[in-house]
Amino acid sequence: MSVLSDSKIKNSTFFLTGFPGLEQQYPWLSIPFSCIYAMVLSGNCLVLHVIWTEPSLHEPMFYFPAMLALTDLCMGLSPVHTVLGILWGLSQEISLGACIAQTFFIHGLSVMESRVLLAMAFNHFTAICNPLRYTSILTNTRIIRIGVVILGRSFLFILAPIVLLKFFHYCHSHILSHSFCLHQDLLRLACSDIRFNSFYTLALVICTLFLDSVLILTSYILILHSVLAIASQEEQLKSLQTCVSHICVVLVFYIPIIGLTMVHRFGKNLSPVVHVLMGNIYILFPPLMNPIIYSVKTQQIRSRIQRWFTLKRN
Structure with a gap:
């Protein structure tokens, strides 16, 4: 009876490695990580607040940055309790x-962030290539329908492999290689048949x-073709400037993904802490940088934020 009970407990509890080799520096590491999470929270909430409270920003072109800010806010804060729990010395166990x-x-x-970036690319394509019908x-x-479809499909598509994780038997070491839980980490520890999860996630x-x-790249090829057809160079620059912020957030999202993939694929001999740091960069870098990009590169949002802070000082 006790053996069965211990087996059930073991099979339902996992140990997060945190940052291997840096255990002595956890109190110091907790400071920058706490600051990053605070910046993610404040930056994305600020963008959402400005768009929500400023009537002049209640236009289709600003609804997509609001969707992105909301996604980034949830994405950035999703691992906060395990990462800070480890750094603050509270617990490295998770059920x-x-x-x-x-x-x-x-x-x-x-998945949702990728879909939002694609919707934003479609928004820019329509505004530049078909302005009269925009x-x-x-x-x-x-746009509300697009947002609902993105939300529903993003979580619906990953539901099947995630639910199956609950029914797997985990007989290997229960040590996860990150400071938060990822699908591939749990698969690595499972002794059950994981072929469906492996093929499904690859297809996803x-x-x-x-x-x-590919679709985002195609949209910008068409946008560039349309912009080059404009006679005035000033109009060309004006059209391209409207895409700068979106291009930046696309790079901010995909570069960490490429980096993390390269590290997992070719970095077998790298220190485990490199894998952990790349995983944290993949999750935290876009939510940290996107509010800064839109606050700096989007004139309407930047001016409203400046006016908001000016009013606060007065």
Whole structure:
């Protein structure tokens, strides 16, 4: 009876490695990580607040940055309790249920961010290549529908492999290689048949991240072709400037993904802490940088933020 009970407990509890080799520096590491999480929270909430409270920003072109800020806010804060829990010396253990929930949100929000970036690319393509029909194509109702579809499909598509994690038997070491839970980490510890999860997630990556990146690239090729057809150089620059912020956030999202993939694929001999840091960069870098990009590169948002802080001082 006790052996069965101990087996059930072991099978439902996992140990997060945190940052291997840096255990003595945890109190110091907790300071920059706490600051990063505070910046993620304040930066994305500020963008959302400005867009929500400023009537002049209640336009289709600003709804997509609001969707991105909301996604980044949830994405950046999804691993906060385990990462800071480790750095503050509270706990490195996590239950199977909590681990699966964290996995569900991290991967679901990652797919959702990719879809939002694709929707933003479509927004810029429509505004530049078909400006006369922009307001009739991207109405408020249609944008709300796009947002609902992105939210529903992003989490619905990953539901099946995540639910299966609950029924796997984990007979290998229960040590996870990051400071938060990821699908591939749990698969590595499972002794059950994981072929469906492996093939499904590969297909999902191809159909979302890869396909989205191809469609975004295609949209900008068409945008560039349309812009070069404009006679005035001033108009060309003005049209391209509207895309700068989106291009930056696309790079901020995909570069860490490429870096993390390269490290996992070719960095077998690298220190485990490199893998952990790359995983944290993949999750934290976009939510940290995107509010800064939109606050600096988008004139309407930048001016409203400046006016908001000016009023606060007065």
